[in-house]
Every structure is written in C-alpha cells, then in structure tokens.
Amino acid sequence: MRAMVSCLSMVAVLGLSACGPGESEVSNDGEAVRQRAVDAQTAKRRTGAELQDRALNRIIRTVYLCENGERLSVDFDNPREMATVRNSMGEAVDMRRERASDGLWYRANGHELRGEGILATWTADGREPTECRAID
Numbered sequence: 001m002r003a004m005v006s007c008l009s010m011v012a013v014l015g016l017s018a019c020g021p022g023e024s025e026v027s028n029d030g031e032a033v034r035q036r037a038v039d040a041q042t043a044k045r046r047t048g049a050e051l052q053d054r055a056l057n058r059i060i061r062t063v064y065l066c067e068n069g070e071r072l073s074v075d076f077d078n079p080r081e082m083a084t085v086r087n088s089m090g091e092a093v094d095m096r097r098e099r100a101s102d103g104l105w106y107r108a109n110g111h112e113l114r115g116e117g118i119l120a121t122w123t124a125d126g127r128e129p130t131e132c133r134a135i136d
Helices: 002-019 030-044 048-056
Strands: 059-066 071-077 082-086 092-097 104-108 111-116 119-123 130-134
Touching: 059 119, 082 104, 082 111, 092 111
Parallel strands: none
Antiparallel strands: 059 071, 059 130, 071 082, 082 092, 092 104, 104 111, 111 119, 119 130
16 A cells, blocks of 8 residues: 555656646736737638638628618628528519629629629619618
8 A cells, every 4th residue: 555655646746747847837927918819819810711712602691781771681692603682671682693803793683783892783673773882
C-alpha cells in the first residue's frame, strides 16, 4: 500500500512539473484579453471562396424599400437560379435568373428585378419601374 501511495505521489509531482510555470495560468490583463478576442475573430473569418460558395448554395432573403412606397421581400434561391418576390400585399411572383453582365436580373410574366449592389429596379406588370434599395 505504501509503495502504491508513493508511486501515485510521484506521478502527480511529475504531471504538475510538466506544465511548467505560468502555462496553466490564463492572463486577464487588457492586452491578453484583446489578443484572445482578435484570435477568435480571425478563426471565424471565411475566405472569399468560402463566402462565395455559401452564397451560391443557399437561399438569401433581402428586403427592399422602393421609391413608390412598396416594400419587397425577395428570396434568392441561388441553387435553383430563381427568386420569389413578395410585395407589401402578400402577392408573390416566381422569377428565373437571366444572364446579366453585372449584378442581378430576374424576370417572369411582365415582372422584372434588375440591380447591382444594394440598388435594384422593380418592374411589376402594367406599372412604371421603380427604384429600390436593399435594407436588410
């Protein structure tokens, strides 16, 4: 029994001495905390290719406010190359993506959504086009 206690004591001492001074302590000074926060943010960042892949392979919802007072909610279904536009009254239009030199272009049955960045032009069947800005 005495040999077992002696052996366990030796293992505990060796285990604690392997840590070295200060390695098991976490510093809470301002600079150390700031550096841990920067390291955590850097680990979360995605590369441009990862961001592009994520955007191209999922549905993205964007809300637009238009000059004519209309509010549009648009679900861009990138894998299916479609967009569903819902207006303030709940009417929905499914549109197919068209080939655009820049930005986005979707259309179907007299409806069209064209734009680049946060700006878009919405044309609803039988109405004048209106300029819109993404807010969400």
